[in-house]
Amino acid sequence: KFKSDRIYGNINLGLQANDWLSFQLQSGTDITQSGDRVWHNVNSPAVGSWNAGGNTEGQSRAADVGNTVEESQKYFEYDTKLNAMFKKKLSPSFNIDGLIGTNYNDRGSRLLSTGIEGLAIPGFFQLSNSANKPRSTESDSHRRLLGAYAQATMGYKDYLYLTLSGRNDWSSTLPKGKNSFFYPAANLAFILSQALDMNSSSAVSFAKLRASYGQTGSDTDPYRINNVINATSIGLGFGNILFPINNVAGFSISNQLNNQNLSPEKTTEFELGGELRFLNDRFGIDANYYHKITSDQIIPVAISPATGYTSIILNATKVRNQGFEVLFNATPVKTSSVNWNLAYTFARDRSMVLELAEGLEKLVLKSVYDAQLVAVKGQPLGIIQAPTASYDPAGHIIVDSKGYPVADPTNKTYGSIQSDYQMGLQNSLSYKNLSLGFSMDYRKGGVFYSGTADLLNFVGADVKTTYNDRRPFIVPNSVQAVTDAAGNVTGYVENTVQITEPNVDDYYYPTNNKALAYNNRILDKSYLKLREVTLSYALPTSVAAKIRADKAVISIYGRNLYTWLAKGNRTVDPEVSNLGNDISSELGEFRTAPPVRFFGASLKLSF
Numbered sequence: 001k002f003k004s005d006r007i008y009g010n011i012n013l014g015l016q017a018n019d020w021l022s023f024q025l026q027s028g029t030d031i032t033q034s035g036d037r038v039w040h041n042v043n044s045p046a047v048g049s050w051n052a053g054g055n056t057e058g059q060s061r062a063a064d065v066g067n068t069v070e071e072s073q074k075y076f077e078y079d080t081k082l083n084a085m086f087k088k089k090l091s092p093s094f095n096i097d098g099l100i101g102t103n104y105n106d107r108g109s110r111l112l113s114t115g116i117e118g119l120a121i122p123g124f125f126q127l128s129n130s131a132n133k134p135r136s137t138e139s140d141s142h143r144r145l146l147g148a149y150a151q152a153t154m155g156y157k158d159y160l161y162l163t164l165s166g167r168n169d170w171s172s173t174l175p176k177g178k179n180s181f182f183y184p185a186a187n188l189a190f191i192l193s194q195a196l197d198m199n200s201s202s203a204v205s206f207a208k209l210r211a212s213y214g215q216t217g218s219d220t221d222p223y224r225i226n227n228v229i230n231a232t233s234i235g236l237g238f239g240n241i242l243f244p245i246n247n248v249a250g251f252s253i254s255n256q257l258n259n260q261n262l263s264p265e266k267t268t269e270f271e272l273g274g275e276l277r278f279l280n281d282r283f284g285i286d287a288n289y290y291h292k293i294t295s296d297q298i299i300p301v302a303i304s305p306a307t308g309y310t311s312i313i314l315n316a317t318k319v320r321n322q323g324f325e326v327l328f329n330a331t332p333v334k335t336s337s338v339n340w341n342l343a344y345t346f347a348r349d350r351s352m353v354l355e356l357a358e359g360l361e362k363l364v365l366k367s368v369y370d371a372q373l374v375a376v377k378g379q380p381l382g383i384i385q386a387p388t389a390s391y392d393p394a395g396h397i398i399v400d401s402k403g404y405p406v407a408d409p410t411n412k413t414y415g416s417i418q419s420d421y422q423m424g425l426q427n428s429l430s431y432k433n434l435s436l437g438f439s440m441d442y443r444k445g446g447v448f449y450s451g452t453a454d455l456l457n458f459v460g461a462d463v464k465t466t467y468n469d470r471r472p473f474i475v476p477n478s479v480q481a482v483t484d485a486a487g488n489v490t491g492y493v494e495n496t497v498q499i500t501e502p503n504v505d506d507y508y509y510p511t512n513n514k515a516l517a518y519n520n521r522i523l524d525k526s527y528l529k530l531r532e533v534t535l536s537y538a539l540p541t542s543v544a545a546k547i548r549a550d551k552a553v554i555s556i557y558g559r560n561l562y563t564w565l566a567k568g569n570r571t572v573d574p575e576v577s578n579l580g581n582d583i584s585s586e587l588g589e590f591r592t593a594p595p596v597r598f599f600g601a602s603l604k605l606s607f
Helices: 451-459 463-470 501-507 510-520 541-545 583-587
Strands: 002-016 021-040 067-089 094-117 135-156 160-171 180-191 204-218 229-231 233-235 240-242 251-253 265-278 283-302 311-334 338-356 362-368 371-376 383-386 397-399 412-416 421-431 434-444 447-450 478-483 489-494 522-524 527-538 551-565 598-606
Touching (some): 283 362, 362 583, 447 451, 447 583, 541 551
Parallel strands (some): 397 478
Antiparallel strands (some): 002 021, 021 067, 067 094, 094 135, 160 180, 265 283, 283 311, 362 371, 371 383, 421 434, 434 527, 447 522, 478 489, 527 551
């Protein structure tokens, strides 16, 4: 049982001091309070039932003693900005506007969970209904950020604009002495068509050049400076040992080693672009090139458990992003009754790992079984590595005495999560009051791990598992190693050992065949999507007037209508992920639900 209440709102106050100076206060809050209650009743499954479990002798598993857990969560954010804004014409040719301000942001969360194990009265789900003591856990997170900033834009004759800005933040999540960080920016825009006084009769109706350089800084999550303690919980696979035990409380230091020398992350970016429109804005192009360096990225890094920890927080990476984006738009047909608009986008991005923290050869960003998303110096950010088979010098697969391929001691790089390029198309066609629009996306290149493919291979539902009609077979192009008495390989002979029928199913699962299993689980990320189709009809003004509306539009639409997958992927939508919200999500998905196709209708009224 789940319940959530949310309160949010904001207030804006303004004061016009004179004709060029004004003040503005903006303050807002967003608070969510939720409660969750989960319970399981006492249950003693009968022997032979699907829920009985038990061993081959038919003994039933231990009865469920029942439990109930209640949780409450609170999330809050308060944000306040105070700005002094100015706008003044300095001369007939020069003007300036800008602001000076401060910003205070306060956000956090609190989780409290209490539960009992073993119901005294079946079906009575109260925290007092147990002879055992309740167990409680709680966690708090709190972060404050104070900022001061200024921005000024200077204009010359309405065609040349220079914007300068700077901001300094003080964060509660960084160590003292390093919790203050400043980041400036500069933007230059030159409207060429205005400077050259191009009129509407010119082939070029608008031309603009722009350039920018700037830095941004960011802090980290709370509680990454000093080590923290947690209530002890010892994982045992399908269960946990929880404290207190026999009235003895237990706490332990977190497995994550925090860092009192963290520095803020810093991103430095340069952009260069331009915009052209032709034939009275009937055709246009907007292009942009960017080059971005992000340094001192704050990331948890895995370390040897022999240290007493499993990870450490470090300023671990320096990454370069560079690429370009191009937007083409056109109105091929424009009459009194017919209007046709097109927009096409093309984008290409490359991310490269320039540096890793001292002592790191690679950084594991996310893993599922033996598939790893890693960062390696000098390689694209986000390459996927996993086991592969060992091969002899002639290129034959080496198998063991049971006929299973032998895994290479070094994992193979299957590819990068990055696409070669991405494209998008938007189309809108209208005739009088009726309009039809659709949008499509295309992504080329990249790979991802699929837990759905893993499951399909495990249960034999993937077409690849029907090889040789699931009868015994010899691994194609395979050999066995010949060794001397000391175990040294002296040569290779043709493999004659079959994968027997009882073991065919094991062949497709990594537990027994990790050497070849990941060829069927790391898939091509390319796709073509029909994102949306919308059909709209604008009611005649006479009809809209009857309901006192200026305009009324009825629409039917469909979203996520169809996806064409790459030849190497007949399993799952590459955009679906349940592995996180940051770069870790790019590793892929783990047996997630398929995406949903939406259909709907709407009525929009304008008054």
